[in-house]
Amino acid sequence: MLGAPHPLLSAVAEPVDPTAPEVVAAAADLLATLRRSPATTGLAAPQIGLSLRLIAFDARRHPRSRSWAGELVVANPRLAAAAHWDEGREGCASIIGLTADVRRATRITVHGHLPGTGEAVTIEADAIEARCIQHQLDHLDGLLFLDRVPGVLSLHRRLHTCDA
């Protein structure tokens, strides 16, 4: 797992061919890393050193989860709709010791493709799953949650395990 500051975490990740064997292998790596990180709800490929547009998430066990899409890896995810904005505290597996109150949409629609088959997928997410997915999408654009902090008083020391 890469930690900030690392140049890959500031870089825009490359689009992928979801059916390419190396992309399928990268997706498997990402999912395996997520499964080994029980305090983490989602991961983006740049966090494991791969500048690819791949995200993985699983919000099932999160206490603030409502509905959930399940354990998924999505290639080339794209935010299609976002609504019902709200502030919530989030951390990041790549940033030790800090959390922040960040404004995110609590209902989103994301389009992407499944690695392997390349099948198109649409995800309707809410609550913490929506926050997690937006956090991972930011990683693909080289952004950290720190880039979305709404003000000085929104930055906090991390007292709890990370949400995203």
Next chain:
Amino acid sequence: MGLSAVTVLGVDRPGVIAAVTGSLADCGANIQDSTMTLLGGHVAMMLLVSGELDSAELMKRLGAPDLVVTASAIEARRHFCEEGDGLGYVLTVHGPDRPGIISAISAVLAADGGNITGMSTRLTGRLYVLIADVELPKKVDVAALMRRLAAVGAGLDSDITFRPVEPDLL
């Protein structure tokens, strides 16, 4: 009714805030503004206090063996920007730690008349984070300022975002 700026620094432990604010209450001082944080295991407090006691007397009352206290008389001043004359922005800087980040960034803002109204910096591992609330005069060319900030950030190997505050007026 005098106004005093009070600073308190001491090793963090439960009860520091209670002790300081209790002493102030006992001598009839009113806390107008205050901020408190932990810096490297030390509690750091700054308070704006009004009351009948002068600064020297306040320092005497707040004195404790494990606390470093200062108090100075101040005059209330108007805000540097007239009401509605400034625009609020949030600055975020993150990157590897190195000396001179704050001075470099604040110099760019100051050159345009920008005022840092709040700032917090944290070092966590190798990552240095700076968040600042900034007020800019309306006449500032924000796009040009952002280019200058980005250039300074690149020289510091840091990522910088600078964006308008988004207040929710409900």
